[in-house]
Amino acid sequence: MEYKISKTLTKDSKLSSVDFNNIPFGKVFADHIFIADYDGKEWNNFEISPLSRIPLHPATMAWHYGQAIFEGMKASITDNGIPLLFRAMDHANRFNASATRMCMPEIPVDLFVESIKQLVNIDKNWIPTQEESALYLRPVMMAVDEFVGVRSSDTFKFMVMTLPSGPYYNKPIGLLVEEHFVRAADGGVGEAKAAGNYGASLYPTKLAKEKGYDQVMWMDAKEFKYVQEVGTMNIFFVLDNVVLTPNLSGTILRGITRDSIITLLKEKGYTVEERPVSMEEIAKAHANGKLLEVFGAGTAAVIANVDRIGYKNVDLKLDIDKAVLSKELKRDINGIRKGRIPDTHNWIMPVYEEELALL
Numbered sequence: 001m002e003y004k005i006s007k008t009l010t011k012d013s014k015l016s017s018v019d020f021n022n023i024p025f026g027k028v029f030a031d032h033i034f035i036a037d038y039d040g041k042e043w044n045n046f047e048i049s050p051l052s053r054i055p056l057h058p059a060t061m062a063w064h065y066g067q068a069i070f071e072g073m074k075a076s077i078t079d080n081g082i083p084l085l086f087r088a089m090d091h092a093n094r095f096n097a098s099a100t101r102m103c104m105p106e107i108p109v110d111l112f113v114e115s116i117k118q119l120v121n122i123d124k125n126w127i128p129t130q131e132e133s134a135l136y137l138r139p140v141m142m143a144v145d146e147f148v149g150v151r152s153s154d155t156f157k158f159m160v161m162t163l164p165s166g167p168y169y170n171k172p173i174g175l176l177v178e179e180h181f182v183r184a185a186d187g188g189v190g191e192a193k194a195a196g197n198y199g200a201s202l203y204p205t206k207l208a209k210e211k212g213y214d215q216v217m218w219m220d221a222k223e224f225k226y227v228q229e230v231g232t233m234n235i236f237f238v239l240d241n242v243v244l245t246p247n248l249s250g251t252i253l254r255g256i257t258r259d260s261i262i263t264l265l266k267e268k269g270y271t272v273e274e275r276p277v278s279m280e281e282i283a284k285a286h287a288n289g290k291l292l293e294v295f296g297a298g299t300a301a302v303i304a305n306v307d308r309i310g311y312k313n314v315d316l317k318l319d320i321d322k323a324v325l326s327k328e329l330k331r332d333i334n335g336i337r338k339g340r341i342p343d344t345h346n347w348i349m350p351v352y353e354e355e356l357a358l359l
């Protein structure tokens with residue numbers, strides 16, 4: 001379907017004020033935003049405009065009851081200047097899965113993709129060309145009925161803002177196995193990118209940071225035995241003959257980076273086991289010298305190496321010099337995203353159809 005998107009462009013671009021070699025993550029926004037409104041029946045008012053504050057009533061439902069979801073995806077630019085989206089359809093579909101779980105309206109996949117294409121095209125000069133850098137895209141949907149009382153909102157806002165971003169973690173991270181607080185239980189909303197999941201993670205993460213770790217490693221909510229994931233990343237364990245990652249059980253986020261990594265590993269001939277992974281098994285592999293690498297996988301960082309896991313008052317230490325597979329995977333994914341490595345999976349999408357021919 002054709003969507004008519006009205007456009008008002010800024011006369012006051014902030015582009016020249018940004019040092020692209022040193023971009024603090026999450027704080028620097030490109031010039032424009034896409035906004036659409038859901039009126040209870042359908043999506044309308046498609047608009048790209050200069051990013052600005054939006055006035056909202058104090059009883060805006062999202063703030064009170066957490067009916068809000070988001071996505072995180074990336075646009076890159078090839079060496080000859082073609083903007084590319086990475087796995088845009090997969091992000092659109094996951095956004096809609098989150099929407100359904102949170103009783104929110106789906107957004108047509110073609111509208112989701114088209115709005116992002118047009119937005120990225122307008123702000124293409126904001127896509128960093130530096131290595132491991134990209135334009136981070138943040139679609140978000142929130143409940144905007146002005147109402148006090150718990151029910152689903154009828155009206156919603158969908159917005160996409162974009163942020164130039166550099167390398168996310170420049171150091172390996174330390175994880176603390178969490179044996180008291182939980183992120184997600186069976187039947188909960190762990191699989192949705194729902195705002196409340198992140199609010200709930202802050203306090204345990206603060207306690208972990210006070211103990212000197214960077215992130216919490218979440219465990220299953222029944223026995224605290226099986227690993228779920230970390231922060232905003234899925235987790236992988238490389239043993240000497242196999243790669244382990246927790247299966248999609250409904251309590252972990254269905255990571256698109258996770259899926260990309262599993263696909264690439266299988267193509268490289270590795271055995272990947274998606275199954276419940278117990279911390280006991282990981283500690284045993286570590287004790288036997290079989291645990292070679294541990295890494296988190298998510299859009300923002302792509303891959304974050306882990307050099308320490310705090311488990312039952314002991315630190316399982318990992319030698320980052322041995323983390324060769326994760327470095328290779330990161331190079332592959334970044335290479336595909338920038339159009340330097342042939343995309344054999346249909347993961348990249350040029351912002352314009354005509355640009356396909358130039359790839």
Ligand SMILES: *Cc1c(COP(=O)(O)O)cnc(C)c1O
Nearest residue numbers: 232233234253255256257298299
């Ligand atoms: C977004 C997210 C991930 C990673 O998903 P990607 O699609 O790879 O970006 C993993 N875990 C959580 C909790 C997340 O929010």
